[in-house]
Amino acid sequence: MRIGRxxxxxxxxxxxxxxxxxxxxxxxxxxxxxxxxKDGASTLANFGRVVTDTYYWETLIFSFKLALxxxxxxLAIGYPLAYTMTFNVKSRAWRRIIFIIVVTxxxxxxxxxxxxxxVLLGRLGFVNETLIWLNLVEKPVQLLYNEFGIVIGLTYIxxxxxxxxxASVLQNLEAALLDAARxxxxxxxxxxxxxxxxxxxPGVVAGSLIVFTLSVSAYVTPxxxxxxxxxxxxxxxYQQYNTVFDFHxxxxxxxxxxxxxxxxxAVYLTIIERYGRxx
Amino acid sequence: MARVSDxxxxxxxxxxxxxxxxxxxxxxxxVVAISFTTTEYLKFxxxxxxxxxxxxxxxxxxxxxSLLTSAKLAAASTLCALAxxxxxxxxxxxxxxxxxxxxxxxxxxxxxxPTIVIGVAILQYANQIGVARTFWALLMGHVVLVMxxxxxxxxxxxxxxxxxLEEAAQxxxxxxxxxxxxxxxxxxxxxxxxxxxxxxxxxxxxxxxxxFNSTPELITIPVKMFNYIQFNIDPIIAATSAITIxxxxxxxxxxxxxxxxxxxTTRSRD
Amino acid sequence: xxxxxIEIRGLVKRYGAVTALAGVMLNIRRGEFLxxxxxxxxxxxxxLRSIAGFIDPTEGEILIDGKPVIGVPPNERPVNTVxxxxxxxxxxxxxxxIAFGPRRKKVPESxxxxxxxxxxxxxxxxxxxxxxxxxxxxxxxxxxxxxxAIVNRPQVLLLDEPLGALDxxxxxxxxxxxxxxxxxxxxxxxxxxxxxxxxxxMSDRIAVMSxxxxxxxxxxxxxxxxxxxxYVADFIGEANLIDCVVGTDGRVRxxxxxxxxxxxxxxxxxxxxxxxxxxxxxxxxxxxxSIEGTLRDKVFAGMSWRxxxxxxxxxEITVQPGSIAAAERLKVGESLRVGWPAERARVLAR
Numbered sequence: 001m002r003i004g005r006x007x008x009x010x011x012x013x014x015x016x017x018x019x020x021x022x023x024x025x026x027x028x029x030x031x032x033x034x035x036x037x038k039d040g041a042s043t044l045a046n047f048g049r050v051v052t053d054t055y056y057w058e059t060l061i062f063s064f065k066l067a068l069x070x071x072x073x074x075l076a077i078g079y080p081l082a083y084t085m086t087f088n089v090k091s092r093a094w095r096r097i098i099f100i101i102v103v104t105x106x107x108x109x110x111x112x113x114x115x116x117x118x119v120l121l122g123r124l125g126f127v128n129e130t131l132i133w134l135n136l137v138e139k140p141v142q143l144l145y146n147e148f149g150i151v152i153g154l155t156y157i158x159x160x161x162x163x164x165x166x167a168s169v170l171q172n173l174e175a176a177l178l179d180a181a182r183x184x185x186x187x188x189x190x191x192x193x194x195x196x197x198x199x200x201x202p203g204v205v206a207g208s209l210i211v212f213t214l215s216v217s218a219y220v221t222p223x224x225x226x227x228x229x230x231x232x233x234x235x236x237x238y239q240q241y242n243t244v245f246d247f248h249x250x251x252x253x254x255x256x257x258x259x260x261x262x263x264x265x266a267v268y269l270t271i272i273e274r275y276g277r278x279x
Numbered sequence: 280m281a282r283v284s285d286x287x288x289x290x291x292x293x294x295x296x297x298x299x300x301x302x303x304x305x306x307x308x309x310v311v312a313i314s315f316t317t318t319e320y321l322k323f324x325x326x327x328x329x330x331x332x333x334x335x336x337x338x339x340x341x342x343x344x345s346l347l348t349s350a351k352l353a354a355a356s357t358l359c360a361l362a363x364x365x366x367x368x369x370x371x372x373x374x375x376x377x378x379x380x381x382x383x384x385x386x387x388x389x390x391x392x393p394t395i396v397i398g399v400a401i402l403q404y405a406n407q408i409g410v411a412r413t414f415w416a417l418l419m420g421h422v423v424l425v426m427x428x429x430x431x432x433x434x435x436x437x438x439x440x441x442x443x444l445e446e447a448a449q450x451x452x453x454x455x456x457x458x459x460x461x462x463x464x465x466x467x468x469x470x471x472x473x474x475x476x477x478x479x480x481x482x483x484x485x486x487x488x489x490x491f492n493s494t495p496e497l498i499t500i501p502v503k504m505f506n507y508i509q510f511n512i513d514p515i516i517a518a519t520s521a522i523t524i525x526x527x528x529x530x531x532x533x534x535x536x537x538x539x540x541x542x543x544t545t546r547s548r549d
Numbered sequence: 550x551x552x553x554x555i556e557i558r559g560l561v562k563r564y565g566a567v568t569a570l571a572g573v574m575l576n577i578r579r580g581e582f583l584x585x586x587x588x589x590x591x592x593x594x595x596x597l598r599s600i601a602g603f604i605d606p607t608e609g610e611i612l613i614d615g616k617p618v619i620g621v622p623p624n625e626r627p628v629n630t631v632x633x634x635x636x637x638x639x640x641x642x643x644x645x646x647i648a649f650g651p652r653r654k655k656v657p658e659s660x661x662x663x664x665x666x667x668x669x670x671x672x673x674x675x676x677x678x679x680x681x682x683x684x685x686x687x688x689x690x691x692x693x694x695x696x697x698a699i700v701n702r703p704q705v706l707l708l709d710e711p712l713g714a715l716d717x718x719x720x721x722x723x724x725x726x727x728x729x730x731x732x733x734x735x736x737x738x739x740x741x742x743x744x745x746x747x748x749x750x751m752s753d754r755i756a757v758m759s760x761x762x763x764x765x766x767x768x769x770x771x772x773x774x775x776x777x778x779x780y781v782a783d784f785i786g787e788a789n790l791i792d793c794v795v796g797t798d799g800r801v802r803x804x805x806x807x808x809x810x811x812x813x814x815x816x817x818x819x820x821x822x823x824x825x826x827x828x829x830x831x832x833x834x835x836x837x838x839s840i841e842g843t844l845r846d847k848v849f850a851g852m853s854w855r856x857x858x859x860x861x862x863x864x865e866i867t868v869q870p871g872s873i874a875a876a877e878r879l880k881v882g883e884s885l886r887v888g889w890p891a892e893r894a895r896v897l898a899r
Contacts, residue, residue: 007455008374011366012382015426018363019385023397023423026404030396033403077299084296099540100531101304107527108307109484109501112520115508116306119313119321119517126309126323159303168545188285210391217393220486224508234395234487241399241491251403254396261393446603447636449623451701452653458624461649465640 034251046252056236060256063232066147066222067215070154074211075204077155078162082203083196085163086170106160114224117153118144121225145227153225154215161214162207169203170196205271213264217257233257307524314517321514332518342519344496345503352414352489352499353482356421360429360478363422365471368433369463372440383434390427394487397423402491412494420488425478432477432543436470437463469538476534477543483526554579554704554737555600560609562595562761569595570606571761577705582731582738584748587758588784593741596758597707600739602626614704624653628705629698633713635690637682643669643693644678650701668700669693671730688719695727699734708740712747724750745785749773757781779897782825789831789866790897791824801896803840804861810838812896823897828855828869830893833876839888842866844881858887 037043050056085098105113120126121143128140143149173196181191219234226232233253240250309323314332316325336342364386371383389397397420405416444466448458464471489499498506504519534543555577562570570592577583585593598604600611602623611618618626629650637646647665656664669675672692682690691711698706708727712720728751731738742748748755749769757765757772757780765772765781776782779790793801795814801824802809814822842858845865849855854876856868868887870876879885 008370012370015363015367015430016382016385019423019426022401022404022419023389024385026400027396029403029407030400077295077302080292080295081299084292088293088296095541096535096539098300099544100528100535101300103531103534103540103544104524104527105303105307107480107484107530108524109486109504109520111486111501111504111508112310112523113306115504115512115516115520116310118508118512119309119323120306122321156302156306159299163299164544171545187282189288213391213393217395219395220505224505234393237395237399238490241402247399247403247406250399254399257393258396261391441634441636443632443634443636444638446601446623447630447632447638447697448649449603450601450628450630451650451697452624453649454624455622457653462638466638 030247030251030254032251033247034249034255036248038248046249047256049249050252050256056253056256059231059236060233060260062230063216063234064260066150066154066232067212069147069151070158070215071208071212073151073155074158074162075208078159078207079166079204081159082163082166082170086167102160102163105156110157110218110220111224113156114153114221117149117156117225121149121152144225145229147230149225150222150230150232153221154218157218157221158211158215161210165207165210166200166203169200169206173199202271209264209267209271213261216264217261310517311521311524314514314521316514316517319513321512321517332514333522335515336518336522339515342500342503342515345498345500346522348414348497349483349499349501352417352421353479355418356425356482357429357475357479359418359422360426361471361475364426364429364474364478365433367426368430368437369459371430372434372437386430387427389423390431394424394485398488398491401488405492412492412497414497416492417489417497417499420492421482421485424485424488425481428477428481429471429474432470432474433467436467440467472537473534473543476530476537480527480530484523552578554614555739556610556612557596557600558610558612560596560599560611561607562592562599562604563607568761570599570609572609573761573763575756575763575766577737577739578754580735580737581753582728582740582751584740584742584752584755585758586742586745586748586755586784588743591758592761593743593758594709595761597630597709597739597741600705601628601630601707627703628707629701629703630707630709631691631694631698631711633709633711635682635694635711637690637694637697639682641681642678643674643680643682643685646682646693647697647700649697654701664700665696668696671699671733672696673726687715688723691715691723695730699730699736703736705737705739708738710741710743712742712744720747727751749785757784774893775895776825776897779823779825782895782897787828787867789826789828791826791860791866792862792864793822793824793896795820795822807861810840811891812894815896815898824894825897826866826889826894828867829853829871830889831868831870832888832890833868833870833872833879833885835886835888837888837890838894839886842885842887844879844883844885846881847876847879858885 034046035042035044037045085095089095089098122128123140127143131137131141177195177199178191181195182188186194217234219238222230222232223235223238234257237250237253237257240246240253244250312325313321313323315328315330316322317327317329367386371379401416401420401423402411405411405419410416440463444462445458448462449455453461484501485499486501486505489502490505493499493502500519500523504516508516531540534540553576557573557575560570560573561568573592573596585596587593595604599606602618602621606619613627638649641649644665647668648661651661651664665678666675669678672695674689674692674696677685677689677693682693685693694711712723715723724747740751752769754766754768755772756763759780765777772781772785776785782788782790791803793803793810793814794805795816795818796802796809797818798809799813799818800809801812801814801822810824812824814820816822840860842860844856845859846857847854850869853869853871853873856870856876856879857865858868859865
């Protein structure tokens with residue numbers, strides 16, 4: 001369509017102006033306050049505090065560790081499902097139902113999802129009752145308020161992202177390639193390992209980085225499922241902004257989290273680009 | 280005849296997939312189920328069947344107010360996001376110009392940045408311009424949060440769009456403005472509907488942005504639940520959760536009817 | 550009223566370093582059926598789209614009915630296009646598709662009804678008024694696209710390879726129908742195609758394009774029998790392009806010491822040139838002008854035999870003689886004479 005110069009400026013200019021005013025500028029002010037003191041003098045002290053206090057390092061590393069575990073578990077759960085729903089579910093109705101099951105959690109607040117696990121993983125919750133009934137344990141196991149509970153909760157949040165990302169890539173895989181592999185003597189397992197898996201790697205990489213990035217900065221799930229016993233970066237940021245009201249130090253924490261995330265996105269984009277070029 | 284090992288592999292794969300689906304569905308089923316329990320505490324499987332927790336929810340004006348606040352906020356953010364995101368997607372899909380990649384990146388960046396950082400940025404900024412903890416601050420943040428979804432689906436709908444249809448319209452005498460409303464918009468409508476519903480739901484379920492700009496009076500339903508859950512865990516919260524799950528299911532079904540849930544959520548090309 | 554409806558003067562279109570149109574000059578006559586013919590990338594579609602108004606040329610002028618149209622948006626030009634993939638609006642019925650143009654001109658709805666019916670009648674689609682485009686076959690969509698364009702009675706109808714997506718049989722039928730429609734409506738048709746046969750069947754004149762330029766403009770017969778370059782000869786129909794050398798007498802010959810053929814080389818002695826003869830113009834045993842050759846291969850092609858004959862210069866030519874019986878008797882490896890009526894061959898300087 002032919003778009004005149006003036007309408008072009010209006011059509012794109014207004015949304016861009018909005019994002020500058022209410023997205024870039026607010027970010028700028030977070031960065032500025034992370035670099036200033038309460039009196040407005042510029043300082044690196046806020047960052048110095050983050051860097052020198054091992055507590056913050058430990059929290060950051062703990063956040064990364066949780067995210068890494070989550071990513072691995074999500075991959076283990078998500079990939080087979082993405083594979084099955086792409087290749088083994090032929091019926092349109094079933095595909096739809098499976099997609100609905102995958103997407104519905106995504107459309108539910110993380111509060112609700114954490115709440116579901118709070119009920120399931122409690123001392124007298126369904127999981128413990130089942131374990132006892134199966135005689136696998138004698139008395140209730142501590143499943144909540146520890147790393148395990150948080151990883152389960154985060155995994156639950158993230159599985160749909162992985163499934164949808166991997167499925168997107170698998171859907172574009174040419175079925176003839178698998179037939180060709182079988183025709184050339186590969187068993188289904190070999191065909192999977194030598195053809196499907198390598199070709200789906202971009203999806204796995206993309207999915208893993210999305211999951212990792214979102215997990216590092218997740219706030220609601222860890223704060224509910226940790227029961228206040230463990231702390232992640234986003235909880236520290238929340239404290240600074242909503243209870244301590246120290247925007248300067250809070251800003252520094254946010255910037256640290258942001259920069260570590262941006263580094264991950266940069267890595268992610270580089271990998272995508274490299275795969276895009278070879279594929 | 281498949282070999283035994285192949286069949287075992289296939290069986291394991293199917294088993295893992297069924298478990299994954301159960302893993303995804305089960306917690307939501309549990310929440311819905313316990314919202315009907317007759318016990319005073321959370322119980323799964325539920326005991327008996329009652330609607331009293333729903334009655335309690337609707338009887339508590341603070342919950343209902345939150346529900347309305349959330350609905351109002353989600354609707355307003357969606358409308359703003361549509362008004363801003365559709366034109367932006369249109370220009371980005373149709374025009375090539377210097378710096379286009381950078382602008383496209385700007386539009387998508389709220390998707391990949393930590394939501395909590397967007398939340399604190401909006402709080403701090405709203406403080407500076409004097410609108411902190413008002414509906415405007417919530418709206419401002421949520422539009423940033425959801426606009427990428429509208430932009431992205433508009434862009435995706437237009438990428439498969441047959442340009443010659445617009446050319447045909449203009450060739451037959453339609454102005455660019457008429458062309459957009461008579462040809463382009465009706466044809467990308469399913470994508471726009473899906474994008475709008477995504478936008479609505481992202482705003483509807485958000486905690487990380489809204490939590491920083493809430494007050495006891497101005498509070499969205501997820502933030503209300505978040506605060507509530509830290510002190511009480513009772514079946515009212517299950518009923519509240521269940522209500523948001525119903526909204527999610529209805530939204531997913533509408534998206535499915537509008538564009539097909541598979542097409543809306545994967546990048547598949549047909 | 551000038552005879553020319555469209556005047557195109559020095560039209561240039563550049564995309565960065567790529568030149569799509571390199572200074573096209575073309576006058577299109579009122580009421581004629583003109584084909585723009587050439588391989589993909591020759592600029593024919595760019596030229597058509599410049600006339601329609603979808604492309605702003607870098608340089609040059611286009612006048613329609615004496616009025617300059619550069620800068621006039623497509624919706625204000627007195628032209629309509631039949632698009633390559635029809636571009637029927639999928640969310641509208643056939644009737645609404647056809648009524649789209651008249652509605653933009655605020656024609657009263659009562660009149661539109663008649664117009665739509667007439668247009669559908671004209672393309673033989675009277676019963677399909679309430680159908681959706683996707684319920685129609687390719688050929689039917691094609692007819693609706695045609696109806697949608699002609700209902701507006703444009704001064705010029707632009708057709709961008711409209712038959713490209715149809716199968717061969719349907720394409721042949723549509724060629725004839727388009728030709729008839731052109732005669733009935735008396736509109737000016739500008740038709741883009743890469744199919745030389747299509748251009749020959751339908752056009753009053755053909756503009757053969759190459760690398761952003763019109764290399765020859767003329768009636769189908771002129772272009773077929775008197776191509777002005779190797780490029781045109783090769784592109785239109787099948788041609789034997791025989792490499793010749795110019796002798797000291799100025800005549801062309803197949804080899805340096807071979808006999809002179811009765812054609813002026815038009816360049817200095819010793820230089821090389823090309824003699825063009827169509828395979829179907831060739832006669833076995835000579836007559837008119839004739840040359841020596843050896844039969845390399847022969848294949849039966851239905852209406853005739855095709856003979857592949859090696860000439861003294863080593864080049865292989867194709868001979869498609871009218872007489873089946875004479876060709877049948879020939880054996881591969883045999884020496885033979887092939888000839889042609891003198892006026893049927895041409896020396897191509899370019």
